Amino acid sequence: MTRKLIECFDDYPMINNKDEITRHNYIRYRLGRLKHEFWLKNRKNKEKIYVEEYDWFILNNLKPGNTCMFGSAGYYLEDLIENLTVVETWNVVKGFYPKAHIVKHRQELEKLFPNTFDNFVVNNNRGDHWVVDAPTEHMIEYTKTMHDGALLFYSFRDTQIVFNRFIDQYEHFLNWAKSLEKVCDLHLIWHDIKFAKKQKISNNIEYDIMENPDTSNGNLKFVFQYKRNDYKLDMSYYNG
Amino acid sequence: MKETTKQIEVIPSSNLYKWAKNFKRVQDRFFDNQYKIRRLQQIEDFIYLNNFNKVYHEYEVDLELEMSTVESKSDADLILITHQGYSRYPLSGIIEKVSQWLEECPNLYLCLNRHYLNIDNKKVDIDLPDSFLPAITSWLTQSLPNAVVVDISRNYVDRGSHFTWVCPDRHYYIKKI
Numbered sequence: 001m002t003r004k005l006i007e008c009f010d011d012y013p014m015i016n017n018k019d020e021i022t023r024h025n026y027i028r029y030r031l032g033r034l035k036h037e038f039w040l041k042n043r044k045n046k047e048k049i050y051v052e053e054y055d056w057f058i059l060n061n062l063k064p065g066n067t068c069m070f071g072s073a074g075y076y077l078e079d080l081i082e083n084l085t086v087v088e089t090w091n092v093v094k095g096f097y098p099k100a101h102i103v104k105h106r107q108e109l110e111k112l113f114p115n116t117f118d119n120f121v122v123n124n125n126r127g128d129h130w131v132v133d134a135p136t137e138h139m140i141e142y143t144k145t146m147h148d149g150a151l152l153f154y155s156f157r158d159t160q161i162v163f164n165r166f167i168d169q170y171e172h173f174l175n176w177a178k179s180l181e182k183v184c185d186l187h188l189i190w191h192d193i194k195f196a197k198k199q200k201i202s203n204n205i206e207y208d209i210m211e212n213p214d215t216s217n218g219n220l221k222f223v224f225q226y227k228r229n230d231y232k233l234d235m236s237y238y239n240g
Numbered sequence: 241m242k243e244t245t246k247q248i249e250v251i252p253s254s255n256l257y258k259w260a261k262n263f264k265r266v267q268d269r270f271f272d273n274q275y276k277i278r279r280l281q282q283i284e285d286f287i288y289l290n291n292f293n294k295v296y297h298e299y300e301v302d303l304e305l306e307m308s309t310v311e312s313k314s315d316a317d318l319i320l321i322t323h324q325g326y327s328r329y330p331l332s333g334i335i336e337k338v339s340q341w342l343e344e345c346p347n348l349y350l351c352l353n354r355h356y357l358n359i360d361n362k363k364v365d366i367d368l369p370d371s372f373l374p375a376i377t378s379w380l381t382q383s384l385p386n387a388v389v390v391d392i393s394r395n396y397v398d399r400g401s402h403f404t405w406v407c408p409d410r411h412y413y414i415k416k417i
Contacts, residue, residue: 165357
């Protein structure tokens with residue numbers, strides 16, 4: 001049997017009957033959203049709410065007002081966040097969380113939520129990855145929905161950003177975060193940039209094969225304030 | 241924070257790594273079976289056209305390659321590495337490991353996942369091209385003076401749709417001199 005050789009997803013159509021598409025998209029969505037597991041655990045539990053530990057830090061540092069969680073399975077925190085707006089890019093989310101707003105492009109955000117949010121959270125959103133050097137254009141779009149003084153909690157993974165990994169990666173991402181002040185008036189008020197620490201296992205030449213720290217939230221964590229630089233985070237909730 | 245009568249339990253996040261082994265099987269289900277990932281065909285073609293008949297294959301994801309394999313590196317005429325865990329070694333560790341493989345067998349087909357290289361963000365003390373993909377080849381070539389390094393990768397900007405986590409994208413034939 002001759003099979004077509006393909007380089008990437010776009011080279012060959014996926015199985016396209018309706019049921020298969022929904023199933024595929026749910027699997028693809030879940031592969032990129034480890035936090036969805038918390039939703040599955042919480043939704044039928046009448047006694048407990050499970051919260052992931054970095055989300056706990058975010059929850060305890062939100063400003064009063066409106067909060068948007070974008071592409072971050074934020075619906076699982078619905079019982080704990082006042083005035084929560086969940087925005088996702090996958091239609092499949094509507095199937096289990098009808099209140100979600102679905103957008104195709106970030107440019108839609110400004111029209112839907114102009115000058116609306118006091119907190120904007122993007123927590124390792126797969127859709128924010130695969131940009132060259134860093135996700136600057138995305139940040140510009142997010143600020144268009146934010147009040148002056150609003151907080152932007154933004155975390156992601158270095159391994160899915162297109163850049164030269166032989167340079168000083170810490171400097172690369174820190175400089176990017178600082179540069180946003182001039183680009184879109186986002187002031188960096190906190191960051192935690194971590195890379196794997198590799199040590200030999202025993203006396204031979206084997207190393208552990210683990211990824212960079214925190215594959216759920218990303219190893220690059222930043223908190224910005226829009227147009228101001230006066231917010232004090234409570235770091236007692238951070239277990240980094 | 242909104243008040244709740246429920247007890248809140250804060251728990252550490254789970255690790256993404258557990259998904260990796262199933263990536264090909266999961267992704268295959270999105271398509272019918274009329275396609276094949278080109279880079280897997282490239283590996284099979286390389287082995288066939290260069291008459292390698294005893295391949296020792298170290299893998300993480302089952303790639304269903306058609307080739308004659310052996311159980312031991314010492315019996316092999318080619319070591320094939322598609323296990324992307326090695327890409328998560330520090331750079332110096334990758335070179336040590338390649339040197340060890342070449343001691344065991346003079347022919348190595350090494351696949352590296354570009355997105356993991358230099359995972360521990362160590363300073364690189366050799367002159368490399370500014371462009372990342374040629375820099376990977378230059379790093380390997382300069383670090384392995386007793387080997388011939390042939391870059392047989394395809395250069396492209398990876399936007400996350402190239403099956404890189406099924407089979408790593410940077411392919412090198414490395415022969416001990």
